[in-house]
Amino acid sequence: MNQNNMGKQGIGVTVITGFLGSGKSHFIRQLLKQPNAGQIAIIVNEIGQVGLDHLIYRHLSAQVALLEGGCLCCQLHADLSQTLRELFMLAMQKKIPAFRHVIIETSGLADPSAIVFTLKHDFFLKERFYNAGVLCVVDGCHAEQQQQDNPEWLSQLLAADVILLSKEDVCPEKLPDLKSRINALAMGVPVVSKPDLEETEDIFGVLATLKQQGKQKLAAFGTRWQAAGRQTLKPQVSHTDVDVITLTLGQAVKRGRFIAALDAMTKKYGTALLRMKALVQFVGDEHFYHVHGVHNQRSSFEILDIEPQERGGITLCVVLIIKKGYWEDKDRAVFS
Structure with missing residues (x-):
């Protein structure tokens, strides 16, 4: 255990x-390429009935668990608790x-403060695990649009102990305004660049230090957290x-x-298409490819390392997350 976590009992x-x-x-994959990656367990939460991200991780970590079909901030608290228990006992x-x-990757629509609440109030978990911080990845290209259209964006930002900017090299012209906006909303929370964290050899030690530096948060977040604490393990979110x-396919x-x-x-769908992921094989090519947008x-397109014995259980598919009311079911024929 690194020196930044001295005094902490259990698993971060x-x-x-x-x-x-x-x-x-992408950021988690970089972490899993570090020398101590074998000591990290991954829990992936994906909305929808087919999970894809865990396929990317499982050849980088021996401990990968998938929670699919919903958001951790809503109906999956029991699943999260059970998954952590099972990983611990295994x-x-x-x-x-x-x-x-343990790294928990939430779905892009989750409010992470509810997960922290679960860690704090589930007796089995709090005796064996501790909250090692919430890192929020902010899209340097689309943050302004996402903030305007999606309430989760702000919830995720306000729950963060550390904020990580991504895609800085893609949209550098947007960074000054974005950093000013983040500082106004999440005053005191450290903001770091992706390369700075990816290149460190002690990522969790750095995160622990940054978490200590960012304890002065918005009063609004404190009020929201207290309100959540008076509710059940399922705080209501928008x-x-x-x-x-x-x-x-x-x-x-x-x-x-x-x-x-x-x-x-x-x-066709433009900004209403919030997310796309696909796992596909091409005619005349034995490889499996992953693509997202x-x-x-x-x-x-990125080749996935799928072992021959695993291929029978792979579902070739496209997953589209679209704002409600926009999807036209006739478009299924486009991929047929």
Whole structure:
């Protein structure tokens, strides 16, 4: 255990939050490439019925758990508690490698303050785990639009102990205004650049230090937290209304046609398309590819390292998260 956590008993839990497409998964992957990554367990929360992010992590960490179908800040508190219990007991029984830290990646629509509340008030958890901080990843390109349209963006920011700016190299012209806005909203919370954290050898020690530096938060957050504390383990939150559309592909597709279909969705739905993820195989190519996007930005296709014995359980699909009321079901035919 690093010197910044001396005196802490149990296993540290770091919550990584941020709106849809902000760059949470990419940052976690960088953490899992560090020398001590084997001591980290990952819990992934995805909305929708098909989880994809855990496929990216599971070849980087032996301890990956998926919570799918809802938001941790809403109906999945019992699942989170049970998952942490199971990971703890599996490690005690030496059925999985021992771990000294847990990362919880929330869905892009979750309010992380409810997770912190669960860690504090669940008796089994608080005896064995401690809150090692909330890191909020803020999208340097789309933050202004996300703040205006989605109440979760502000909840995530105000719950943060550390704020991490992503995509600084993509939209550098937006950074001065964004940093001023963040400072006005989350006064006293440290704001760091992605390369600064990715390059450190003691990421959790740095986060612990930054958390101590940022204890002076908005009074508004303190009031909101006290109100949440008087409720049950399920504080009421406001959500962006979305439809989660899962399109199962069933078989390999032609690369050009698939790209054209993605472009058609982006053009038609514009800013109403909050997030896109896909796991796909192309005709004549045995590899599995992962691609994701936010609004009109799309990543390149990335090969996933899927073992032969795992291939039978993989679902080829496209997952679209779209503002409620925009989706037209006839568009399923675009990917057929």
